[in-house]
Every structure is written in C-alpha cells, then in structure tokens.
Amino acid sequence: MDQLQRPSGGLGFIKMHGAGNDFVVIDSRAEPARRMTPALARALGDRNRGVGFDQLAEILPHQDADYRLDFWNADGSQAGACGNASRCVADLMLRELGRDRVRFATGRGMLEARHDGGAVHVNMGPPQLAWDQIPLAQEVDTDALPLELTPAAVGMGNPHCVFFVDDAEVVPLEILGPRIENHPLFPQRTNVEFASLTGPDHLRMRVWERGAGVTLACGSGACAVAVAAHRRGLTGRRVVLDLDGGTLTVDWRDDGVWLSGPVARVFDGVLSPDWLAAVG
Numbered sequence: 464m465d466q467l468q469r470p471s472g473g474l475g476f477i478k479m480h481g482a483g484n485d486f487v488v489i490d491s492r493a494e495p496a497r498r499m500t501p502a503l504a505r506a507l508g509d510r511n512r513g514v515g516f517d518q519l520a521e522i523l524p525h526q527d528a529d530y531r532l533d534f535w536n537a538d539g540s541q542a543g544a545c546g547n548a549s550r551c552v553a554d555l556m557l558r559e560l561g562r563d564r565v566r567f568a569t570g571r572g573m574l575e576a577r578h579d580g581g582a583v584h585v586n587m588g589p590p591q592l593a594w595d596q597i598p599l600a601q602e603v604d605t606d607a608l609p610l611e612l613t614p615a616a617v618g619m620g621n622p623h624c625v626f627f628v629d630d631a632e633v634v635p636l637e638i639l640g641p642r643i644e645n646h647p648l649f650p651q652r653t654n655v656e657f658a659s660l661t662g663p664d665h666l667r668m669r670v671w672e673r674g675a676g677v678t679l680a681c682g683s684g685a686c687a688v689a690v691a692a693h694r695r696g697l698t699g700r701r702v703v704l705d706l707d708g709g710t711l712t713v714d715w716r717d718d719g720v721w722l723s724g725p726v727a728r729v730f731d732g733v734l735s736p737d738w739l740a741a742v743g
C-alpha cells in the first residue's frame with residue numbers, strides 16, 4: 464500500500480468500493496493504540512459532515528495472520544463480517560505484500576483471500592445455520608422463519624434475513640428494511656435481502672444493511688442469499704447475483720462460502736487535525 468501523506472495530527476484513509484458497496488479504509492497497523500470509536504466512525508460515515516461510507520474497515524496488526532480487520536457501520540455500530548470490505552482490503556494487502564494469498568483475522572475468525580485477474584475472492588467461511596448462531600431470539604426453522612413471506616435466516620459472521628420474491632425490483636426496501644432489521648426475532652438486529660430468481664443459478668437481489676440502510680451491494684448478504692437459495696432447492700452451489708452496484712459471484716464449497724467480484728480504489732485522503740479535533 465502506498466504510504467499516505469499525513470500532516471501531523473491528521474489521519475490518512477483510502478476510499479474504496481466493491482460493486483458499489485463503499486468503504487473508508489484506515490490503516491492502524493503502525494498505530495494500534497489509536498483505535499476507532501463509535502463517535503468517530505459515525506462522524507466519518509456522515510456523507511455531509513465527514514467522508515461517507517457504508518462501512519469503515521480498520522486494518523490492525525495480528526500476530527498469527529497477515530493483519531486483522533475490524534468493521535464499523537455508518538451508524539457507529541460494529542459488524543462481525545463485511546465481505547466486500549474484506550475483498551477491498553485484501554486487494555490492497557495482496558499488492559503491498561506481492562502475494563497471491565493473504566490470511567486475515569476478523570470477528571468471525573480467520574479468513575483467506577486470493578487474487579486472480581481483476582477479481583478478488585474471499586473465503587467467508589461456512590454459513591451459520593443454527594438459530595442460536597445467527598442469532599435468533601428463539602428456536603425456529605431457520606429455512607422458514609415464522610414471518611410474512613417465510614424468509615430464511617443465515618449467519619455469515621453477521622445476521623441476514625433473506626426473502627425470495629417474484630420481483631425484487633419493486634420491493635419498498637426503505638419501508639420494509641428497517642422493520643425487519645429491528646424485528647424482535649433478531650436480538651442483534653439483522654441485514655435484510657430481497658432476491659428473485661432471474662435464470663438458472665442467477666439471482667437479482669437488493670439489500671437493506673443493518674446500521675447502514677439501503678446499499679448498492681453487500682458481500683455477506685450475497686453469500687447469505689446464495690446459501691438460502693441453495694437450501695431451498697432454487698439454485699446450485701455457485702450463483703451469480705446482480706446487485707444495484709454490480710455483479711458478485713458466490714460459490715458455496717466444502718471449505719466455505721467464496722465471494723468474488725470487482726474492487727476499486729477511488730481516492731486517498733487525509734482527515735485534517737482540525738476536523739478530528741472538532742468531532743472529538
């Protein structure tokens with residue numbers, strides 16, 4: 464990764480996106496003592512007063528891995544997983560280390576990422592399918608939740624509620640998303656996906672993210688939709704998903720759920736000492 468210019472007291476960052484899911488990446492490997500806080504994440508995530516992002520990914524040192532990644536939502540909450548930010552940071556680290564494979568630690572354990580051509584692939588690990596792993600508030604069939612339209616619940620290190628509908632395009636996400644996100648069945652809230660089958664092993668999906676709202680893509684959400692679709696017998700184990708911001712591919716293999724797609728480095732910036740002082 465190129466060294467960022469840091470005015471004394473400033474904070475360097477990189478703005479990236481993966482299929483339109485946008486991120487601020489902060490490299491704290493050299494300064495692990497300076498940690499992100501909910502207030503700073505919220506201020507940075509504000510698209511008017513800060514930089515704006517769906518998630519913030521903070522890179523930290525780790526003794527048994529190439530690095531560790533922490534994820535923050537725009538509302539200042541933390542997430543155990545973020546597939547697209549994992550792919551974006553892996554792209555930076557694969558280039559920096561000159562390797563074709565990296566291992567990194569996250570809230571859900573050790574993950575692996577690889578490069579090939581233009582795409583970055585990350586193994587998001589096995590899906591969590593037991594009600595108390597996702598977690599849900601009570602023991603129910605995770606493939607058919609007791610909610611209208613009987614959605615499925617899938618954990619990918621973070622909770623997802625997946626609805627299969629005839630036409631995901633017309634779903635009023637802004638209305639339904641927050642209702643499902645905060646439904647009492649999900650004690651840690653949930654990400655919400657609406658998906659429709661558009662061809663053999665091909666899905667259209669739209670997403671409402673916990674802590675971020677409507678986003679153009681969600682990597683762990685794409686994994687959850689693919690897992691739920693296969694469990695329902697709608698698709699095979701490898702599917703292509705069209706999201707609002709681009710196309711992702713998910714392959715549920717024996718060693719985990721692999722997520723693939725494009726990444727882009729948009730710009731490098733520095734938060735000024737004055738702005739940092741003002742947000743506390």
Ligand SMILES: N[C@@H](CCC[C@H](N)C(=O)O)C(=O)O
Binds near residue numbers: 534546622654673
């Ligand atoms: N955009 C992400 C998911 C981010 C975390 C999510 N909002 C949560 O709170 O669980 C992805 O690409 O997976």
